[in-house]
Amino acid sequence: MNQIRTYFEQITEMSDEDWNIFSSKLKKSEYKKKTTLLKIGETETHLSFIEKGSIRLFIPKTDNDLTFGFCFKDQFMSAYDSFLTQKPSTYQTETLTETTLWKITFNDLQDIYKTTKAGDIIGRLAAENLFLLKAKREQALLNDTAEERYLNLFTEQPHLIKEIPLKYLASYIGITPQALSRIRKRIS
């Protein structure tokens, strides 16, 4: 759990008291590769910190899943739309590899927002950060070509290219695996 406190300390100061309140709510879970964490239509009840492993977010499709996001070690993850609104999720979450999570429930987190000062600050900064990521992605999807988006992955997220199957990356870029294959051929 030290990873988590380190993560928080990078964001804002946190008293021992606030940390104790928060950490007492965390429950550890371990999952095998390709385990579904949340099915489409279910409501996300947890926010999870990834101690080990990786996760993909996707809309299941008969032929090709639409994979639109990945989460890695030392990050928080959740079907955050569903978590925030407490409405059924429009997408699914699944482990890519063997994964260890520290999980807190929605209700416990709301209590923390009410009782601690650090809670709201961290909650705000986390939401602001997620907003920035999505805003950047919106601009990439509107402004850049598929080829540019692929090349930008190399410079901005090289680990992603190494670890993630191409068919998922194709989805993330917004094209089919066939189209990505053509792009790779073109630029090589």
Add this chain to the structure above:
Amino acid sequence: MNQIRTYFEQITEMSDEDWNIFSSKLKKSEYKKKTTLLKIGETETHLSFIEKGSIRLFIPKTDNDLTFGFCFKDQFMSAYDSFLTQKPSTYQTETLTETTLWKITFNDLQDIYKTTKAGDIIGRLAAENLFLLKAKREQALLNDTAEERYLNLFTEQPHLIKEIPLKYLASYIGITPQALSRIRKRIS
């Protein structure tokens, strides 16, 4: 300014004291149609509440601007990426119509986050809400065709279709005005 307090009250309770601290920082500004509020490369120093009017967010291009967002009456607006990071903006903001804003500076807002409880709560909920909007948009851009995105504007944001020039809507959907014109012909 009553509109603003009404807006806040919908989000969370706010004491008179917190409201007085906040509202004392607001400055009113009026702008003519097609006035540039923030140029590309400048850092956004204000968060603004729109009392009257409408605004577009865009990346300027020689042939066709890439317009990716609109803001209307009774909403807060800002080049929020630049505002949060206090780094130069990658896009521009401009009034579409005659517009009246109530503006607060970045520094004043940080003080409010520090001194009031309601500040962090509203800040968190606002950021969460903006995240939800961008997340929804990411899914639309990846999952839906241009035609579906256009049709969804009719059901989800009919006012947008009425008030905004088609060439800006085309940009927002992620296609050229010519392509949008073809789609309109196809579905009529």
Add this chain to the structure above:
DNA sequence: CATCTTTTTTTACAAATGTCAGAACAACTT
């Protein structure tokens, strides 16, 4: 009202991607 400017539509052609089918290749299982 006439003129000028901007927006929207149209056309023809080029480029990119989707779709479908199959082959090549890699990974995993037994």
Add this chain to the structure above:
DNA sequence: AAGTTGTTCTGACATTTGTAAAAAAAGATG
């Protein structure tokens, strides 16, 4: 090692969109 499964690549063809240029329609200005 052989067979099974899943991933990546290739090719042919249909669809969509981009691009460029021009016409039509709508708005703005004097």
